Amino acid sequence: MTNTLNPQVPIDQGPDIPPDMERRKLLTAATSIVGGAGVAAAAVPFVISMTPSERARAGGAPVEIEFARLGPGEQLTAEWRGKPVWILRRTEAMLRALERPAHRAKLADPDSKVKSQQPAYALGAFRSLKPENLVLVALCTHLGCVPTFRPDVAPRDLGPEWPGGYFCPCHGSKFDFAGRVYRNVPAPTNLVVPPHRYLGATTVRIGEDPAGTA
Numbered sequence: 001m002t003n004t005l006n007p008q009v010p011i012d013q014g015p016d017i018p019p020d021m022e023r024r025k026l027l028t029a030a031t032s033i034v035g036g037a038g039v040a041a042a043a044v045p046f047v048i049s050m051t052p053s054e055r056a057r058a059g060g061a062p063v064e065i066e067f068a069r070l071g072p073g074e075q076l077t078a079e080w081r082g083k084p085v086w087i088l089r090r091t092e093a094m095l096r097a098l099e100r101p102a103h104r105a106k107l108a109d110p111d112s113k114v115k116s117q118q119p120a121y122a123l124g125a126f127r128s129l130k131p132e133n134l135v136l137v138a139l140c141t142h143l144g145c146v147p148t149f150r151p152d153v154a155p156r157d158l159g160p161e162w163p164g165g166y167f168c169p170c171h172g173s174k175f176d177f178a179g180r181v182y183r184n185v186p187a188p189t190n191l192v193v194p195p196h197r198y199l200g201a202t203t204v205r206i207g208e209d210p211a212g213t214a
């Protein structure tokens with residue numbers, strides 16, 4: 001299957017890039033268009049405006065994402081089942097920070113014990129099949145806003161102890177570079193890790209489990 005998403009997906013590089021609020025607006029607009037089409041379907045056959053591949057994707061078909069162009073510390077945003085998904089290439093420093101006891105103590109579920117939030121092959125501190133790559137559904141587990149990518153350490157607005165991670169601008173929930181939620185924020189659980197498997201070193205198929213793990 002060809003990767004139809006990758007040529008368009010943006011790479012997120014941090015807070016200097018126009019933040020996810022812009023993406024949120026785009027996604028909201030896209031959702032509105034889909035919703036509008038659904039309403040119109042009562043009068044006009046819905047399928048006439050959709051190609052077979054569009055219908056498959058809307059119905060939840062897996063998507064393949066090629067991410068070789070991502071450098072360490074960069075992430076891209078793609079789409080699966082109408083939701084934004086992130087692929088982040090984590091640096092060694094990011095991985096080390098995830099395992100520090102002082103950091104774990106700030107998290108609500110550092111060991112990913114809430115089973116609904118990730119497949120069984122994405123547990124532990126890294127919540128991924130390969131430590132260097134993180135795959136997440138980019139929706140806050142409080143009320144579904146898209147958190148912002150904040151890799152900057154100790155920025156003025158997040159305080160001197162901020163080690164980098166994701167910040168939800170809607171009500172202030174914080175997540176680390178494994179999508180683990182901090183204590184005492186509105187979001188109740190870690191961000192969702194979707195089912196995924198690798199087709200190559202830098203190609204991931206989202207929506208399918210690795211063979212033998214389902």
Ligand code: FES
Pocket residue numbers: 140141142143144145168169170171172173186187
């Ligand atoms: S939607 Fe993210 S904190 Fe409320």
